[in-house]
Amino acid sequence: MKIVLISANKNNTDEVNKAVQSGLHTLVPIDHGFSSMRTIVEQEQPDLLLIDDACTGTEVFDQIEYISMQRPNTAIILISANHTRDYLLNAMRAGIREVLLSPVSAQLLEIAVSRVSAKLPGVHNTAAGKVLAFMSCKGGSGATFLATNLGYQLAEDRKVLLIDLNLQFGDALSFLHDGKPASTLASIARDIRRLDGSFLAASSVRITENYSILAAPEDLSEAVDIKPAHIDAILNLAVTQYDFVLLDVGRTVDPVSIKALDHAYRIFPVLQAGLPYLRNTKKLLDTFNALGYPAEKAELIVNRFDKRGDIGVDDIRRLAGSTRLHTVPNSYKDVSTSINQGNPLIKTASSNTVSRILADITAALNPRPEASRGFFGRILKRA
Numbered sequence: 090m091k092i093v094l095i096s097a098n099k100n101n102t103d104e105v106n107k108a109v110q111s112g113l114h115t116l117v118p119i120d121h122g123f124s125s126m127r128t129i130v131e132q133e134q135p136d137l138l139l140i141d142d143a144c145t146g147t148e149v150f151d152q153i154e155y156i157s158m159q160r161p162n163t164a165i166i167l168i169s170a171n172h173t174r175d176y177l178l179n180a181m182r183a184g185i186r187e188v189l190l191s192p193v194s195a196q197l198l199e200i201a202v203s204r205v206s207a208k209l210p211g212v213h214n215t216a217a218g219k220v221l222a223f224m225s226c227k228g229g230s231g232a233t234f235l236a237t238n239l240g241y242q243l244a245e246d247r248k249v250l251l252i253d254l255n256l257q258f259g260d261a262l263s264f265l266h267d268g269k270p271a272s273t274l275a276s277i278a279r280d281i282r283r284l285d286g287s288f289l290a291a292s293s294v295r296i297t298e299n300y301s302i303l304a305a306p307e308d309l310s311e312a313v314d315i316k317p318a319h320i321d322a323i324l325n326l327a328v329t330q331y332d333f334v335l336l337d338v339g340r341t342v343d344p345v346s347i348k349a350l351d352h353a354y355r356i357f358p359v360l361q362a363g364l365p366y367l368r369n370t371k372k373l374l375d376t377f378n379a380l381g382y383p384a385e386k387a388e389l390i391v392n393r394f395d396k397r398g399d400i401g402v403d404d405i406r407r408l409a410g411s412t413r414l415h416t417v418p419n420s421y422k423d424v425s426t427s428i429n430q431g432n433p434l435i436k437t438a439s440s441n442t443v444s445r446i447l448a449d450i451t452a453a454l455n456p457r458p459e460a461s462r463g464f465f466g467r468i469l470k471r472a
Contacts, residue, residue, distance in 0.1 A: 090206045093133050094118045095126060096141035101168055101193055105139060108198035114206070126152045130160060137205050141168040141191065150183040157184025164205040168193050177344055178379055186351060188344065189318065197318045200281065204325055218328035221454070222336040222353040224346075226369040231392040232359035234428060235417070235447070236337045237264040237302075241433040242451040244300035247332040250293060252303045252323070254349055255339030256312035259305025262294055267431045270294050270304040275311035277303075278319040286330045289323070317348035324352045333454070340369075342376055350380070356387045362400040367408055374412060384411050393419040418442050 092114055096102050102118055109116050117133055123142075126149070130138060138156065142149050153165060167180055170191040180188050189197055223236040233255075240251045252274065253259035262270060272292035277284060293301035303323075306312050327334045336353065338346050350356055358373050360366040370389065377387055389409055391402075394416040406414055423438040430437060435444045 090114045090136045091133070092116050092137045092139060092202070093129060093135040094139040094141070095123060095129065096120070098141050098191070101141045101191060104193050104195045105198055107195035108202055114202065123149060127155060130156050130163065135163055137164045137166065137202065139166050139168065150179055153185060154183040166201055172344060177347070181380055187317065187321070190316070196282065197316065200318050200322045204321060218331045218334050219354045220324060220328060220334045220336065220352045222338050222350055222356045224338040224356060224358045224373070225340045226358050226360040226373055227366045228340065230359040230361055230366065233261050233264060233337050234424060235359060235390065235392065236335050237261050238433050238435070239447055239450055240300055240333070240335045241265065241296070242435060242447055243333050243455055244297055247299060247455055249300045249333045249335065250303060250327055250331040251335040251337065252327070253305035253337050254346060255337055256305055256315055256345065257309050259337065259339065261337045262302050262304045263431060264428055265296050265302070265431060265433060266294055269307065273304045273306050275306035275314060277323060278315045281319055281322060284322055284326060286326065289326060289330060315345060317344045320345055320348045324349065347380065353386070357390050358387060359390045359392050361393050362391055362395070362398050362405065364400070367400070367405065371408055374409070385413070388413045388415065391416045393417070393421070395419055417446055
């Protein structure tokens with residue numbers, strides 16, 4: 090693979106050299122060169138363009154946008170010390186899907202370069218699993234319950250992994266398991282060089298034969314050690330090992346969650362029919378639009394919906410626009426029993442309406458010849 094590095098930072102240049110020292114790649118380092126970036130790319134025609142913007146600022150984005158439009162097959166990775174939300178959104182609008190924090194390490198660069206190399210034409214891609222992201226529009230929406238219970242039903246005849254990406258306060262494991270995990274997402278991030286199918290499986294808690302959960306860090310301080318590159322590497326591997334990878338994203342929109350959402354085949358923001366939820370939902374949909382996600386990527390789930398409430402389906406549809414909308418009825422007693430016992434709802438109340446709706450979702454995501462289309466029936470058709 091041919092890599093062009095444009096940088097004025099010797100330390101970062103040295104780290105890039107370490108990352109590609111295997112000899113499988115050709116590195117063309119260019120000192121500065123920011124003003125002639127377009128010409129350099131046209132002449133060199135790289136597979137990967139690495140840009141170290143330590144001295145350039147946001148003016149580099151215009152050139153990057155031009156390059157990404159003219160050469161869509163050239164991957165672009167930005168190395169920057171600026172990781173503010175606005176800066177990252179501008180980078181993604183310009184066509185960048187990965188921003189590494191400067192000063193960068195050879196370890197993270199090696200992961201990023203390997204990922205780009207694996208996607209080059211002619212390289213066999215074994216990824217088959219689908220990534221489904223559940224995201225709370227406000228605390229207490231019920232997203233974790235829906236994600237964990239849907240995973241349980243999908244795992245009846247498919248291999249499923251749920252990753253808890255609520256890094257500071259994630260408790261997805263407790264919904265189906267009463268023990269502490271021996272390893273967590275932070276454990277993998279600390280030892281990312283070991284990452285393979287066996288390591289991923291061993292780091293996850295096995296709920297059933299086909300269903301595992303990779304828990305969030307137990308220690309809040311460990312959350313800061315998990316980087317977007319770690320999530321990218323884990324998800325690229327996970328979809329080769331599992332039929333479905335479910336993400337409990339939590340509420341935070343940051344580089345880690347954005348990287349996870351980039352992988353998602355569907356994002357399910359979960360809300361309730363209340364004004365604070367609607368306000369946050371609007372902000373979230375606007376963010377998806379700013380990130381360049383197609384409208385059909387998001388599907389709203391209105392949880393604990395009461396037809397007699399002050400806010401009806403028509404009110405929510407006006408806010409959602411063209412975004413697909415689904416409702417799950419309120420069943421507080423049975424759902425609370427399920428959560429408190431740490432057992433899936435289908436085992437504690439199989440005839441409950443919510444259990445039946447989750448079964449419909451499962452049938453739509455994992456269709457069988459005899460299954461009716463039911464709830465969420467056209468999700469896969471549009472994929």
